[in-house]
Each structure stands twice: as structure tokens, then as C-alpha cells.
Amino acid sequence: MKFDTIVEEDIDILVCGAGLGGTGAAFEARYWGQDKKIVIAEKANIDRSGAVAQGLYAINCYMGTRFGENNPEDHVRYARIDLMGMVREDLLFDMARHVDSTVHQFEEWGLPLMRNPKTGTYQREGRWQIMIHGESYKPIVADAAKKSADKVFNRICVTHLLMDDAKENRVAGAVGFNVRTGNYHVFKSKAVIVAAGGASNIYKPRSVGEGAGRVWYAPWSSGSAYGLLIGAGAKMTQMENRIVLARFKDGYGPVGAYFLHLKTYTQNGLGEEYESRWWPSLQEIVGKEYLDPELSHRTHRPIPTCLRNHAFIQEVNAGRGPIHMVTMEAFQDPHLEEIGWHNFLGMTVGQAVLWAATDVDPKYENPELTTSEPYVMGSHATGCGAWCSGPEDLSPPEYYWGYNRMTTVEGLFGAGDAVGGTPHAFSSGSFTEGRLAAKAACRYIDDGKADGIKVSEEQINRRKEEIYKPMETYRVFRNEITAGSVNPNYINPRQALDRLQKLMDEYVGGVTVNYMTNEKLLNIGLKKLKTLQEDLEKIAADNIHELLRAWEVKHRTMTSESVIQHTLFRKETRWPGYYYRGDFLKVDDANWHVLTVSRRDPETGEYTMEKAPCYHLVEVDKDKDKESAVA
Amino acid sequence: MPTFVYMTRCDGCGHCVDICPSDIMHIDKDTRRAYNIEPNMCWECYSCVKACPHQAIDVRGYADFAPLGHSVRVKRDEEKGVIAWRIKFRNGKKDMDLLAPITTKPWGSATPQLRDAEPPTQEQRDSQLLFNEPKYIRFDEGDIHTFESNGLEMRQGVDY
Numbered sequence: 001m002k003f004d005t006i007v008e009e010d011i012d013i014l015v016c017g018a019g020l021g022g023t024g025a026a027f028e029a030r031y032w033g034q035d036k037k038i039v040i041a042e043k044a045n046i047d048r049s050g051a052v053a054q055g056l057y058a059i060n061c062y063m064g065t066r067f068g069e070n071n072p073e074d075h076v077r078y079a080r081i082d083l084m085g086m087v088r089e090d091l092l093f094d095m096a097r098h099v100d101s102t103v104h105q106f107e108e109w110g111l112p113l114m115r116n117p118k119t120g121t122y123q124r125e126g127r128w129q130i131m132i133h134g135e136s137y138k139p140i141v142a143d144a145a146k147k148s149a150d151k152v153f154n155r156i157c158v159t160h161l162l163m164d165d166a167k168e169n170r171v172a173g174a175v176g177f178n179v180r181t182g183n184y185h186v187f188k189s190k191a192v193i194v195a196a197g198g199a200s201n202i203y204k205p206r207s208v209g210e211g212a213g214r215v216w217y218a219p220w221s222s223g224s225a226y227g228l229l230i231g232a233g234a235k236m237t238q239m240e241n242r243i244v245l246a247r248f249k250d251g252y253g254p255v256g257a258y259f260l261h262l263k264t265y266t267q268n269g270l271g272e273e274y275e276s277r278w279w280p281s282l283q284e285i286v287g288k289e290y291l292d293p294e295l296s297h298r299t300h301r302p303i304p305t306c307l308r309n310h311a312f313i314q315e316v317n318a319g320r321g322p323i324h325m326v327t328m329e330a331f332q333d334p335h336l337e338e339i340g341w342h343n344f345l346g347m348t349v350g351q352a353v354l355w356a357a358t359d360v361d362p363k364y365e366n367p368e369l370t371t372s373e374p375y376v377m378g379s380h381a382t383g384c385g386a387w388c389s390g391p392e393d394l395s396p397p398e399y400y401w402g403y404n405r406m407t408t409v410e411g412l413f414g415a416g417d418a419v420g421g422t423p424h425a426f427s428s429g430s431f432t433e434g435r436l437a438a439k440a441a442c443r444y445i446d447d448g449k450a451d452g453i454k455v456s457e458e459q460i461n462r463r464k465e466e467i468y469k470p471m472e473t474y475r476v477f478r479n480e481i482t483a484g485s486v487n488p489n490y491i492n493p494r495q496a497l498d499r500l501q502k503l504m505d506e507y508v509g510g511v512t513v514n515y516m517t518n519e520k521l522l523n524i525g526l527k528k529l530k531t532l533q534e535d536l537e538k539i540a541a542d543n544i545h546e547l548l549r550a551w552e553v554k555h556r557t558m559t560s561e562s563v564i565q566h567t568l569f570r571k572e573t574r575w576p577g578y579y580y581r582g583d584f585l586k587v588d589d590a591n592w593h594v595l596t597v598s599r600r601d602p603e604t605g606e607y608t609m610e611k612a613p614c615y616h617l618v619e620v621d622k623d624k625d626k627e628s629a630v631a
Numbered sequence: 632m633p634t635f636v637y638m639t640r641c642d643g644c645g646h647c648v649d650i651c652p653s654d655i656m657h658i659d660k661d662t663r664r665a666y667n668i669e670p671n672m673c674w675e676c677y678s679c680v681k682a683c684p685h686q687a688i689d690v691r692g693y694a695d696f697a698p699l700g701h702s703v704r705v706k707r708d709e710e711k712g713v714i715a716w717r718i719k720f721r722n723g724k725k726d727m728d729l730l731a732p733i734t735t736k737p738w739g740s741a742t743p744q745l746r747d748a749e750p751p752t753q754e755q756r757d758s759q760l761l762f763n764e765p766k767y768i769r770f771d772e773g774d775i776h777t778f779e780s781n782g783l784e785m786r787q788g789v790d791y
Contacts, residue, residue, distance in 0.1 A: 030745040031762040044652040053652045054676035065776075066769045072776050073783055081791075089785065094759075097776040101767035110736030135707070135714050136733040144742040155654075179654055210633055211693035212671040213653075219672045220653045250696045289791045342731055345716050349690075349703060350675035352718055356701035357692040359722045393759055393777060396785050435761050443756065545668070548654060593789045616790035620782050 003177070005464065007186040008151070012036035013441050014189035015149075015434075016158045016174055016228065017043065017196030019050020020138075020427045021379075021416025023145035024102070024434025025193045025441075030148035032442035040149045041156040041176060041187060043196075043548075044220065046142045050197060051218050052427050056134040057346035058125050058256060059113075060426035062103050063096055067121040072096035075128065076617050079424040082304050084290055084574050085593060086238060087383055088421030089617045090390035090399050094436065095422060095429045102432045103130070111140050126260035128424070135346055141431065155179045158224065159551050160463050161192060161232040161412065166454040171232065171412040173455065175463045182544045184464050190450035191411045191441040195434055198377025198384065198417035199223030199559045201497065203242075204505035204512065205373050207250065214350055216245050216252040217375045225385065225418040226376070227555025230562055233602040234407040235387035237420035237595050237612070239559075240566035242374040243382035244515060244578050246312050248325065249368040253351025255325065257343040262330040266312075266369065268320040278311040285576055286587045305381045309577030312371055313514060323369045327362035337363060373511045374579065376559055378417040379430050382578075384563075385420030387597050387612070388413075391436075396615050403444050405437035408599070411450055413437040421595060470550040474540035490540035493549035496532065500553065503528045504560055508567060509579040518583040522568045529561055561607075566596050569609040633670035633693060634679055640687030641665055647679035647688060656688075681707040681714075709738040 013029045015022045018040045029038045042049055063070045075096040076089050107113045112133035114123035122130040146152055158176035165172075173189040200217040213219050230236060247255055258264045268274040279293050286307065296303050312323055331337045340362060344352040354360075360367050378385035386407040390399045405413050415437045416430035425433060444450065477489035485492055491499075504510055507525025509517040517525075536554055541547040572588035573581045594611040601608070634656070636647075641664040647656040648665060655669040656679050665688070667673060680688045692701060700721040707714045716729045745762065758775075765775045778784055 027745070028762055031748060032751060032756065034746050034748075034750055044654065045650050048650050048676070048678040049652050053678055054674070066771075071781060073781055085789070085791070093776075093778075093783075098761055098764065098768070100769070101761060101764050104767045104770075105763065107735075108741060110734040110738075110741045112732045112735050133731045133733065135731060136709075140734065140742070143739055147742055147744050148746075207693065207695055209693075209695045210670045211695040213633065213673040214675065214693055218652070218676075219674050250693075338729065341718065341727065341729060345703075345705075345714075345729060346731065349677050349705075350692075352716075353675060353690060353692050353701060353703045354697055356703055356718050356720050356725070357697035357699075359720050359724070361720070361725055391759060394785075396787070439761060446756075545654060545657070589789050613787045614789075615785040615787050617778075617783050618786045618790060620784050 003182045003184050003468070005184045005186065007188065008039060009188050010037055011039045011173065011187055011189035012191065012445055013038045013438065014174060014187050014192045015040045016192060016194045017050070017224065018046045018142070018145060019195060019197060019416060019430070020052055020141065021418065021430040021434040022193070022195035023141045024431030025195055025415050025438040026145040027148045028435035029438035029442060032439045036442065036445070038149045039187060039189070040145065040152045041158050041174065041185070042152065042154050043157050045154045046146065046152055047139045050138065051221060052138045053218065054349065055346050056132065056137050056427055057343045058129045058131050059103055059428045060129045060256070061099055061424060061429040062122065062128065062130045063100050064121065065100055070127070073617055075424070078128065078302065080616065081302055082381055083241070083383060083423050084286070084304055084306070084587065085614065086241065086574060086595060087423060088390065088399065088595070089615060090395040091388065091419065091422045093617065094391050094394055094404070095425055095432050098436065099428050099432045102435065103428050106141070109140050109144060111137060125257055129256060129260060131261070133346065137427070153185065156185050157548050157551055158228065159467050161228055162188065162455055162459065163232065164453045165456045165459060166452050169233065170410040170453065172453045175460070175467070177467055177547065179544055179548045184467065186460055188455055190445050190453065191413065193413040193415055193434065193437045193441055194225055194228050194418045195415040196224035196228060196418065197221035198225060198375065199556055200375055202376060202500060202504050202556045202560050203373040203510040204501035206370065206511055211250070214250065214252060216247060216372045217377060221377070222552035223376065223556045223559035226559040226562060229386045229407060229414065229418060230558050230600050231602060232409050232412060233599065234409045234412060235597050235599045236562055237385065237387040237597050238383045238566070239376070239562040239598065240570050240596060241382050241384055241575065242376050242563060242578060243380060244309055244374050245372040246309055246369055247372055248351055249370040251348065251351030251354040252372060253344050253348045255369070257339065258325060258327065262336050262340055264325050264327050264330050266323055267326055268315050269322050270320055274315040274320065275308065275311040278314050282307060282310055282576065285573060285585060290587060306575040306577035309371055313577060317514065324366040325369050326366050328364065328366055331363035374509065374515070376563055378420055378422060379425045381423055383421045383423040385418050385422070386414045388419050398613055399615070404440040405433060406440060406444070411444060413441050470539045470541035470547055473538055474542045477540065478542065487540070490538045491535055492540055493546055493553050496536060496539055496553045497556070499532055500557055500560060503532070508564055515579045516582050517567065517579065518581060519568065522564055526564050529557065529564060533557060562598060562600070565598055565607045565609065569596050633673040633675070634667045634688050634690050636665045637687050637689065638662070638664065640685045642685060644684065646682045646684060650678045650682040652676060652678060677705060680705055707733065712738065
């Protein structure tokens with residue numbers, strides 16, 4: 001096992017992970033840092049990496065201010081309502097005021113955006129979504145990033161961030177290994193933008209065997225956004241806010257276009273509308289402020305995604321499943337039928353494969369839906385991620401420390417899933433966050449904040465030893481047994497992943513317990529996770545591919561620990577339908593209308609938790625009227 | 632759905648190995664042809680299927696829920712800027728051809744080189760603007776949105 005050490009010196013901006021967030025960061029960094037050295041480290045191949053690897057059939061975040069459709073604050077309110085109030089409204093507003101310029105550039109780069117033939121505007125799927133032919137979305141944006149970057153290192157699994165040995169709590173680059181050659185890569189950089197992915201596969205999936213790969217969110221999304229940031233001691237926020245998706249059963253095909261554009265709808269196994277029967281009891285949990293069906297009906301105020309999940313779950317538990325998507329009406333229109341199929345082929349081919357395999361023709365049969373296992377991420381209808389500074393012109397003091405999208409570690413920035421409190425960014429919003437982080441990172445360097453960084457040989461060598469330890473463990477203990485995978489000295493990455501998924505499922509609110517947990521269960525889960533972490537020190541990899549899987553499960557476990565700590569901390573059930581705290585089965589605004597913020601001490605592994613205030617955007621005038629009315 | 636590789640069509644060129652986002656398409660040392668080493672980490676994203684120059688890779692639905700006898704085939708053409716799909720049902724009753732554009736520009740021609748762009752001014756650096764803004768936000772004379780321009784402010788506490 002002799003691997004070379006390859007050092008890339010004098011990088012200005014290192015982008016870790018080149019999905020939509022990372023490509024946006026690399027692209028924009030070149031404009032503000034035309035003389036800067038910009039390097040991308042990507043775990044796969046930038047042309048097909050990240051959650052958008054197989055394409056998208058819609059861009060889910062577009063204001064349409066150009067066409068007079070929405071203003072940024074409209075989107076902020078939407079995200080706030082959907083996430084039961086728990087969002088960072090400065091970051092959301094900032095993303096929303098820039099996102100249209102991102103989308104307009106995509107169109108210029110050749111991404112086929114559909115137009116409404118009557119109005120000339122982009123073809124709306126819903127209020128925020130526009131329809132695209134996005135099979136090549138990722139290669140197109142990758143092309144822009146490749147032109148901006150000095151170097152793109154494909155197939156580098158970044159395992160750790162490098163820290164400055166001269167100044168505490170300042171980033172200095174990253175390290176990892178090449179999953180093809182096995183070589184050790186050291187990136188010394190003045191600023192780092194972590195744009196890696198959230199976490200699939202930390203909860204036991206509904207599927208078994210081969211089908212375990214058919215997760216809703218990409219199986220290669222290994223929680224590295226969180227593993228890297230938590231490992232560096234960055235503060236995290238809203239990590240308890242995992243997401244559960246109501247999707248087509250088994251294939252997890254998207255439902256957005258079906259609901260919004262095709263106007264399909266759901267019903268229970270008896271053919272009845274079922275949601276409204278659950279609203280009165282749910283209202284007792286969340287209060288009328290968060291669930292007001294009459295108001296929603298009148299004003300089109302959306303009912304939060306988690307609450308609709310709740311009705312789904314309750315209806316199935318009441319024995320009136322399965323829940324069906326009623327497609328038989330819409331699919332009689334050949335044009336809509338074609339859109340229904342294109343929608344899958346553009347972003348979830350597996351759903352088309354499944355319907356072909358099971359002879360489900362939605363024209364003649366209403367397909368089944370299901371609720372998924374939970375996922376931890378920060379760009380869909382959920383906002384897990386790092387506690388980041390907002391922009392200077394928008395953020396209140398608690399949310400601002402100098403550089404937009406900078407974490408609490410100096411010089412360490414986030415984009416996409418890495419940034420907490422910013423749900424509903426989706427692809428375009430993640431790319432936009434990357435752009436914002438890149439501009440701020442250039443400024444950080446220009447301000448001289450990265451001067452005098454030192455990285456010791458000791459740190460580089462220590463990380464190297466740590467990275468390859470699973471291969472060493474395998475080498476030492478493999479021949480103690482005759483053959484096979486059962487060894488008393490080590491576990492392999494798959495065995496570790498299975499153990500993680502089982503404990504997260506059973507103790508931290510997975511599918512087999514109907515998303516239910518409580519303090520006792522969480523503490524048992526935490527205890528089991530700690531012993532898993534001890535065993536991860538003895539994880540074994542018999543080749544470079546397994547070494548990749550070993551580091552992925554380490555990042556997933558680090559993410560999971562944070563999820564448990566945050567779930568323990570928030571003593572309420574803020575998002576019924578995502579998860580339930582059985583010991584605090586209510587929304588508790590008096591105590592918990594706050595953002596949860598954590599820090600794991602990199603030296604001791606100890607967690608500290610705190611509450612951060614929740615600020616909301618309000619109209620200036622309306623506010624004053626209210627005050628005078630009270631007076 | 633996990634991918635598999637037809638023995639007679641694969642020549643071991645490695646395009647699939649190069650593109651797979653999950654690092655599961657590898658070359659078998661004995662046959663010197665590609666295969667899926669870890670089907671339960673396959674997202675059926677079709678990246679390898681599209682990248683194969685010999686149409687040697689196909690997909691067979693996950694064994695735990697997809698019966699045999701179906702087919703979803705694809706041909707992606709960057710020159711022509713289109714992707715063609717064919718879906719065949721297990722019972723043979725449905726056989727669909729679907730075609731979609733993948734780009735509106737000659738492939739790889741339309742993304743800019745920002746190193747050559749007009750350098751930003753200090754004023755732009757000090758502003759909240761990104762590249763091509765404010766023009767690209769609205770395509771009119773309007774400026775970027777701020778709390779002030781939109782009559783908004785932040786207030787701490789509970790608001791719905």
C-alpha cells in the first residue's frame with residue numbers, strides 16, 4: 001500500500017463538491033477573482049455528479065420578477081409557512097433576489113426552458129416552478145464551472161478540512177484521496193467553499209436488497225457537507241429538520257409536476273378524499289396559526305408539506321390505504337400523458353422502469369404513493385446545514401459576522417445543502433448560493449483575512465494515516481480468518497451502514513416506527529451511535545472503492561449524531577409528518593420558536609447546544625399600523 | 632434500477648467507469664469488461680447507459696419489487712441536441728417512443744469565459760451584485776431588491 005502524496009499549493013478558492021452549489025461557486029469565483037487560483041475537488045465526475053446528475057424536469061425556484069410574477073419576500077413567506085416558521089429569512093431573501101439571474105444565464109447557456117406559447121413567459125408548473133428539458137442540466141452547468149476553474153480534480157473523496165496551525169478556527173484547505181489511484185491529495189487553500197451533499201441512506205430504507213439503491217435522494221449524497229463542516233467545528237443549525245417525502249411507491253418518482261401541472265390528486269384506498277378528516281386533530285397539535293384549512297382554501301396559502309404527510313401517514317395507519325395518485329383523468333389527454341412520462345425520464349428514470357415492469361399504465365390505473373424514509377439535507381423542503389453569516393444589508397446582528405455564507409469557521413463557506421435554514425433553494429437556489437459564497441470568499445481573501453496561514457507537516461501526515469487506516473486494518477486482520485466477511489476485529493463499510501440505518505430507524509424516528517421517537521429512545525440511539533463510532537475506528541476496507549464507502553459512512557455517522565443531538569434538544573413536535581417527539585407532541589411556540597444551533601468540539605467530540613432567535617420579514621408600514629392600533 | 636452489461640457488446644472502453652456518480656461501474660479483471668459491482672448503490676440514473684458508445688449497458692429493475700420483462704432504452708446525442716427514449720411494458724401492451732431536447736445551443740459553445748470578462752469595478756465589489764447583475768435579474772432598469780426597496784424589515788419573535 002504505497003500511495004503518493006500530491007500537494008496542490010497556493011489555491012485561493014477550493015470548492016469541495018461540484019453539484020449545483022459547487023459549480024455555481026466555481027463559476028462566479030472567476031469573475032470576482034480573475035487572477036485567483038480556483039480549484040474544484042469532486043468525488044465523482046463533474047459532468048454527472050451531485051443530486052442533479054440524472055437531470056431535472058423543472059427548476060423549482062424561480063421568482064419571475066421579470067414577468068411581474070413574484071418578489072423575493074413572497075418566496076420567503078412561502079418557505080416560512082412550509083417549514084413551520086423555522087427558516088433564516090435573511091439568507092432566503094438574499095437567495096431569492098438573485099436566483100432569477102442564475103436561471104436567465106442557464107437559458108443563455110443552452111438549457112431548454114419551456115415557454116408558455118400564449119404569454120411568452122416561462123412555462124409555469126406551479127407558483128415557483130418552471131418546466132425545463134433538463135436531462136443535460138448538470139453537464140451544461142459543469143461546462144461553465146470547468147471554464148472558470150484552474151483545475152478540476154475528479155474522483156477525489158475529500159475526507160477532512162485542513163485547519164490553520166497559525167490561527168485558531170481558520171480553515172486552510174482540505175485533504176482526501178483519489179478513488180481511482182488511491183493517491184493522497186492535499187489542497188492548501190486560503191478559502192474553502194463546502195458544497196458537498198446532504199445525506200441519503202442514514203435511515204433504513206423501505207426497499208430491501210438490490211432496491212436499497214432506489215432512495216429518493218442520490219445514494220452518493222453521503223452527508224459530506226455535514227461531515228466536513230462538523231468535523232471542522234463549524235456550528236450547525238436545524239439538523240433535526242429531516243425530511244420525509246410523499247412519492248410514487250418504490251420508484252420515488254417526483255409528484256410535483258403531477259400535482260401542479262397535470263392536476264392529479266390523491267385519494268385513499270376507498271376512493272375518498274382523506275386529508276380534511278385529519279385537520280381538526282392536527283390543529284390541536286400545531287395550532288390554528290400553522291394550519292387553517294379555511295384560510296388556505298380562500299387565499300391559496302399552502303398547507304405545509306409535513307402536515308400533508310401527517311394526514312397521509314394517519315390515513316394509512318387507520319387502515320384505509322393505500323393512498324393513490326389519481327392519474328386516470330389527466331392521462332386521457334395525450335399531451336399531459338406525454339408530460340407525465342417525460343417528467344420521469346428527465347429526472348427519475350427508475351420510476352418509468354418500475355411502471356413498465358409492473359404494467360402500471362397511469363391512464364388506466366391510479367398508481368400508489370408512499371411516504372419515504374427520512375433524509376437529511378438543506379435545499380429541498382427542509383433546511384439542515386451550517387450556521388452561516390448573511391449579507392451585510394439584510395442580516396440582523398445575530399446572523400451577521402462579516403462574510404455572506406461564511407460558517408463560524410473563518411474562511412470556510414457553504415453553499416447548497418451545506419447552508420442551514422435555507423429550504424426551497426433547490427437546484428437554481430443552490431447554484432445561486434454558490435455564487436454568493438464565491439463573491440464573499442474573494443472578498444475575504446482581498447481583505448487580507450487569509451494571510452499567514454500555516455499548515456504543519458504533522459497535520460498532513462496525521463490525516464494521511466487516518467485516511468488509510470481502514471486499509472491497514474484490513475491488511476492486518478484479514479488473514480486471521482479463512483474467508484468471508486465475518487471477522488471479530490473489524491466491520492466492513494456495508495455492515496457499518498446497515499447498523500447506522502437500523503439504529504436511526506428504530507430510535508430516531510424512521511419508517512418502521514412511523515417517524516416516532518422520544519427522549520429515552522434518542523438517548524439509547526445516541527449510546528448505540530457512540531459505540532458505532534468506536535467500531536468505525538476499526539472499519540476495514542479491502543480496496544480503494546471500499547475506502548470510499550468507509551469514509552462515506554463516517555460522514556453519514558457524523559451527520560446522524562448531529563441529527564440526534566438536535567432532535568433531543570428541540571423539545572416539541574415542530575414538523576408532524578417529518579417526525580414526532582412522543583414526549584412533546586405539540587408545537588410549542590412559547591419555548592421553541594427559535595433556531596437550534598449546535599457545535600461539536602473537534603477535540604473532545606462534546607456537543608453544545610443553543611437557541612438562536614428567529615427573525616421574520618414583515619412589512620414596515622403594516623407593522624406601524626398595528627402598533628398604533630394597539631396604542 | 633441496477634445496470635448490467637452485455638458481454639458481447641462491451642469492449643471494456645471504460646466510459647461508464649469514468650462517468651458513474653456512484654463509483655460502481657468497474658472493469659472486471661478476468662473478462663476485461665465493465666460490470667456493476669454494487670447494485671444496491673445504483674440510483675438507475677442512466678449516466679453510464681447514456682455514456683456507453685456501444686449500447687452495451689442496460690437496466691433490469693430492482694429484484695425486490697420489479698418483475699422481469701420490461702425495457703427502458705435511451706440514446707442521447709449531443710451533436711443533434713436530443714435524447715430519445717423507448718419504454719416497453721412487461722405485458723407488451725405499451726411501447727412508447729419519446730424524444731426531448733437536451734440543449735438549445737451547439738454543445739459546449741455557450742458558456743462564458745469569465746476570465747476575459749470586463750473586470751468588476753470597486754463599486755460593484757462593494758455592492759450586493761453578482762456577475763451580470765442587476766441586468767440579468769429583471770432585464771429592465773430596475774435594481775436589486777432590498778428590504779428598503781420592498782418596504783420590509785426583520786422582526787424577532789413569532790410571526791406566521
